Amino acid sequence: KQEVTQIPAALSVPEGENLVLNCSFTDSAIYNLQWFRQDPGKGLTSLLLIQSSQREQTSGRLNASLDKSSGRSTLYIAASQPGDSATYLCAVLYTGTASKLTFGTGTRLQVTL
Amino acid sequence: NAGVTQTPKFQVLKTGQSMTLQCAQDMNHNSMYWYRQDPGMGLRLIYYSASEGTTDKGEVPNGYNVSRLNKREFSLRLESAAPSQTSVYFCASRGTGQGFNSPLHFGNGTRLTVT
Numbered sequence A: 001k002q003e004v005t006q007i008p009a010a011l012s013v014p015e016g017e018n019l020v021l022n023c024s025f026t027d028s029a030i031y032n033l034q035w036f037r038q039d040p041g042k043g044l045t046s047l048l049l050i051q052s053s054q055r056e057q058t059s060g061r062l063n064a065s066l067d068k069s070s071g072r073s074t075l076y077i078a079a080s081q082p083g084d085s086a087t088y089l090c091a092v093l094y095t096g097t098a099s100k101l102t103f104g105t106g107t108r109l110q111v112t113l
Numbered sequence B: 001n002a003g004v005t006q007t008p009k010f011q012v013l014k015t016g017q018s019m020t021l022q023c024a025q026d027m028n029h030n031s032m033y034w035y036r037q038d039p040g041m042g043l044r045l046i047y048y049s050a051s052e053g054t055t056d057k058g059e060v061p062n063g064y065n066v067s068r069l070n071k072r073e074f075s076l077r078l079e080s081a082a083p084s085q086t087s088v089y090f091c092a093s094r095g096t097g098q099g100f101n102s103p104l105h106f107g108n109g110t111r112l113t114v115t
Helices: none
Strands: A010-014 A019-025 A030-038 A044-051 A056-059 A062-067 A072-077 A086-094 A101-103 A107-112 B004-007 B010-013 B019-025 B031-038 B042-049 B064-068 B074-078 B087-094 B104-106 B110-114
Touching: A010 A019, A019 A030, A019 A086, A019 A107, A030 A062, A030 A072, A030 B104, A044 A056, A044 A062, A044 A072, A044 B104, A072 A086, A086 B042, A101 B042, B004 B087, B010 B019, B019 B031, B019 B087, B019 B110, B031 B064, B031 B074, B042 B064, B042 B074, B074 B087
Parallel strands: A010 A107, B010 B110
Antiparallel strands: A019 A072, A030 A044, A030 A086, A056 A062, A062 A072, A086 A101, A086 A107, B004 B019, B019 B074, B031 B042, B031 B087, B064 B074, B087 B104, B087 B110
């Protein structure tokens, strides 16, 4: 079964710390992988999309990497801020699944003062 | 720039009642999706529409119907609500500029409680 796993489920870090969120997937035959941010009571906001042929994508303080052979992606957040507190979800578009994304259950991040 | 708009934001139904969740996007996107989000289970795809005039089942379609009214609007209908359908429902859309490599855009969700 094609699955996506995110560990840990929750993470608390002090402001200013660099941190890494992890996402693992079970099948290397993917079209792309997306990282989303979800604030409480809100929808999902796309942060980064890494195509199958790419190794990483960067946006501001965010850097996402992709290693298909090991079935892993990481989201690196530099110099974390309290405003980064949210739930971060990754989603994989496996090949042959039309446009059906498979989502992880997310990592809830709290950045403390 | 509204993006993806969902109505209503909150709804409480009694078992057996019916309702329609509305979704509209103003980005001229071809593909639209309905997901449900439950604690500990992630987002699961209910139905999707790859283009105007087409709809397909997702992972959890039982108990739901959809209508792609036009390119902008994609509605989700619960014909006879059940407590198991208590969830947060999200509509999303995707453009065609980069095909499947276009990111998804989500609405803010409808929080549905069935008693």
